[in-house]
Amino acid sequence: xxxxxxxxKGLTRRSLLATGAAAxxxxxxSRRAFAAPTELTMLAxxxxxxxxxxxxxxxxxxxxxxxxxYTGGDNMLGLISQSPxxxxxxxxxxxxxxxxxxxxxxxxxxxxxxxxxDDYFPEFQQxxxxxxxxxxxxxxxxxxxxxxxxxxxxxxxxxxxSYDVFWDPKLTGKVGHFDWHLPNLGQMSLLTGNASPYxxxxxxxxxxxxxxxxxxxxxxxxxxxxxxFSSLNDGQMLAFCGIGDWITGVxxxxxxxxxxxxxxxxxxxxxxCFSIGKGSAKADLAKKWIQYITSAKGQxxxxxxxxxxxxxxxxxxxxxxQSENPDEAKRQGMTKDAxxxxxxxxxxxxxxxxxxxxxxxxxxxxxxxxxxxx
Amino acid sequence: xxxPITLYGLTFSLPLLIWQVLFFVFPLLFLVALSFWTVKxxxxxxxxxxxxxxxxxxxxxxxxxxxxxxxxxxxxxxxTSALAFPASYAIAFKLSxxxxxxxxxxxxxPFFTSYLVRIYSWQxxxxxxxxxxxxLGGIGLGPFQMLNTVGATMIGYLTLAFxxxxxxxxxxxxxxxxxxxxxxxxxxxxxxxxxFEVVIPSARTGLVIAAxxxxxxxxxxxxxxxxxxGGEPTTLSILITDTTKSGQQWPRAAxxxxxxxxxxxxxxxxxxKFAYKGKSK
Numbered sequence: 001x002x003x004x005x006x007x008x009k010g011l012t013r014r015s016l017l018a019t020g021a022a023a024x025x026x027x028x029x030s031r032r033a034f035a036a037p038t039e040l041t042m043l044a045x046x047x048x049x050x051x052x053x054x055x056x057x058x059x060x061x062x063x064x065x066x067x068x069x070y071t072g073g074d075n076m077l078g079l080i081s082q083s084p085x086x087x088x089x090x091x092x093x094x095x096x097x098x099x100x101x102x103x104x105x106x107x108x109x110x111x112x113x114x115x116x117x118d119d120y121f122p123e124f125q126q127x128x129x130x131x132x133x134x135x136x137x138x139x140x141x142x143x144x145x146x147x148x149x150x151x152x153x154x155x156x157x158x159x160x161x162s163y164d165v166f167w168d169p170k171l172t173g174k175v176g177h178f179d180w181h182l183p184n185l186g187q188m189s190l191l192t193g194n195a196s197p198y199x200x201x202x203x204x205x206x207x208x209x210x211x212x213x214x215x216x217x218x219x220x221x222x223x224x225x226x227x228x229f230s231s232l233n234d235g236q237m238l239a240f241c242g243i244g245d246w247i248t249g250v251x252x253x254x255x256x257x258x259x260x261x262x263x264x265x266x267x268x269x270x271x272x273c274f275s276i277g278k279g280s281a282k283a284d285l286a287k288k289w290i291q292y293i294t295s296a297k298g299q300x301x302x303x304x305x306x307x308x309x310x311x312x313x314x315x316x317x318x319x320x321x322q323s324e325n326p327d328e329a330k331r332q333g334m335t336k337d338a339x340x341x342x343x344x345x346x347x348x349x350x351x352x353x354x355x356x357x358x359x360x361x362x363x364x365x366x367x368x369x370x371x372x373x374x
Numbered sequence: 375x376x377x378p379i380t381l382y383g384l385t386f387s388l389p390l391l392i393w394q395v396l397f398f399v400f401p402l403l404f405l406v407a408l409s410f411w412t413v414k415x416x417x418x419x420x421x422x423x424x425x426x427x428x429x430x431x432x433x434x435x436x437x438x439x440x441x442x443x444x445x446x447x448x449x450x451x452x453x454t455s456a457l458a459f460p461a462s463y464a465i466a467f468k469l470s471x472x473x474x475x476x477x478x479x480x481x482x483x484p485f486f487t488s489y490l491v492r493i494y495s496w497q498x499x500x501x502x503x504x505x506x507x508x509x510l511g512g513i514g515l516g517p518f519q520m521l522n523t524v525g526a527t528m529i530g531y532l533t534l535a536f537x538x539x540x541x542x543x544x545x546x547x548x549x550x551x552x553x554x555x556x557x558x559x560x561x562x563x564x565x566x567x568x569x570f571e572v573v574i575p576s577a578r579t580g581l582v583i584a585a586x587x588x589x590x591x592x593x594x595x596x597x598x599x600x601x602x603x604g605g606e607p608t609t610l611s612i613l614i615t616d617t618t619k620s621g622q623q624w625p626r627a628a629x630x631x632x633x634x635x636x637x638x639x640x641x642x643x644x645x646x647k648f649a650y651k652g653k654s655k
Contacts, residue, residue, distance in 0.1 A: 072619060074416070074618060074619050074622050075618075077416045077622060078618075078622055078624075081416070081417055081418070081622075100416050104416070104417060173519065173522075176604075179605060179616075180619065219606075220522050220604060221522040221603075221604025221605050221606060222604065222605030222606060223600075223604070223605065224600065226601075227600060227601060227604075227605075230494070230497060231522075231604075234497065234498075234501045234502075234503060234504070235501070235502060235503050236497075236501045236502055236503075236521055236522065362623070365616065365617075365619065366433070366435075368616070369433075369435045369608070369613065369616050369617075370433075370434070370435045372435075372605065372606065372608050372612075372616070373434075373435040373438045373439060373607065373608045
């Protein structure tokens with residue numbers, strides 16, 4: 001039998017090795033053909049850098065978000081103050097904390113011309129807290145209302161349409177508090193008849209404390225984010241103070257029998273704003289992100305965020321949402337119908353959640369601790 | 375007689391010393407320093423101001439939470455020890471060697487799952503529409519409110535500490551000199567009396583250390599009081615989170631934390647002294 005020598009057929013050992021090496025290296029070469037995505041750091045509440053929100057932008061711009069999630073504005077300020085400048089390219093902040101960010105010099109000034117502010121509802125074009133001395137430092141991107149959250153099996157919408165429902169004897173031990181003084185005491189302030197719930201004098205503050213204390217025997221617990229979800233979901237709590245659709249909307253979508261309503265005494269508004277971190281080496285890319293998420297397309301995405309839904313300040317964003325997901329637009333009240341979210345704001349039924357004006361933040365928090373311990 | 379310090383001994387003890395200095399002494403000193411800092415506009419500033427101590431110690435809610443936490447932790451230590459003792463006694467004296475190994479293995483298994491997950495799963499059992507109430511409802515009882523009560527918090531503490539307490543008790547029970555028990559029986563000492571007059575005094579060190587561990591774990595626990603107790607009554611761990619949520623008041627939280635550390639040290643020293651009382655070194 002004749003043995004065929006491959007080397008004798010012109011395929012030398014060297015050429016074989018070269019071909020093999022080339023074949024093995026092909027994936028590496030083709031990978032090099034595409035630049036590695038640029039990393040963009042984002043400091044935000046959970047959900048803002050998840051794929052349902054950022055995937056499209058990441059693909060378009062060849063960017064990879066590196067999120068650092070926080071729980072609460074104090075936590076956010078702590079993380080920024082403990083990190084060197086430039087650590088965070090994009091910062092999402094609750095509106096009441098934006099001024100603290102400005103005062104501490106943690107954010108860059110923004111150019112209003114860079115953003116589609118004209119598409120915003122007029123009320124949000126000069127949003128308080130975003131501006132300081134005529135300069136823009138932050139841009140509101142989404143907001144929501146806080147009212148009475150309730151179990152639809154236990155209460156009707158009419159019953160839940162007053163904060164007084166928390167005192168209903170059938171809810172004894174079934175009223176939950178989202179464990180943060182600001183929204184809860186703001187709602188108590190609305191109930192005691194303060195038109196500006198956070199700007200109240202000592203007499204009004206004393207009345208708020210007295211009214212709040214009278215609710216103590218009704219309260220079944222004080223819950224954080226996870227506890228609020230589970231206690232509403234399993235029916236352990238039938239009514240909740242200090243929250244709104246940002247929690248019940250998520251539960252509602254998954255079939256839980258819960259809802260939020262803005263009661264007759266009015267509701268509170270939380271707002272989230274985007275800024276560019278001071279010293280960011282990727283400020284241009286951060287600007288592009290804010291442009292994207294405040295554009296009509298980005299806004300419609302933001303309204304439907306999987307982590308928690310929200311209202312959006314961009315009027316064109318409402319239109320996109322209405323065509324993309326009319327049910328969600330209707331559920332959240334972002335339609336052209338009378339009584340929509342903007343009508344509620346314009347009717348004066350919604351007040352900004354903010355820090356107390358005439359008392360220290362500490363005074364409110366100390367009372368909250370006393371209330372919990374009583 | 376004291377042994378001279380040798381290079382050999384130092385080599386083996388140094389890593390522990392370095393570890394303790396790096397991860398206990400330094401952070402503790404920093405915490406002490408932090409408790410004198412002040413906060414202005416959400417920014418902490420190095421300072422030497424006793425204001426945080428006077429503020430925290432001047433608040434009724436702090437002392438209330440302190441009393442609550444101390445009582446809950448002490449109750450957890452007593453309850454867990456009492457419930458764990460029959461189990462560890464049975465494992466030590468009634469089971470065969472093979473069965474004992476299995477029992478020890480079963481006591482280790484709970485540590486495979488996150489404590490937080492185990493606590494969340496208790497909610498499914500304890501809630502008004504939960505498994506226990508559904509079963510009770512089937513025989514026409516209830517519903518009983520179990521979740522968001524002190525009892526539920528106690529169940530959480532048991533979940534946290536029970537397996538550990540059983541193991542610690544077990545290790546001291548298996549080393550009891552069996553001839554002492556036989557001697558007691560020979561002298562017509564009843565079974566129960568033998569347990570109280572021979573077994574428990576002989577295993578005192580392990581039993582006290584086990585109870586101490588339970589106290590330490592329950593005293594600092596945040597998960598059970600929040601997720602099973604519904605955040606009430608307020609414990610010191612909850613008060614710490616409340617304090618940090620108000621304008622970055624980490625220095626005040628440091629005061630609470632230092633008070634907790636101080637309390638734990640006093641309790642630990644007292645317990646260890648009691649555990650080894652009358653024992654030769």
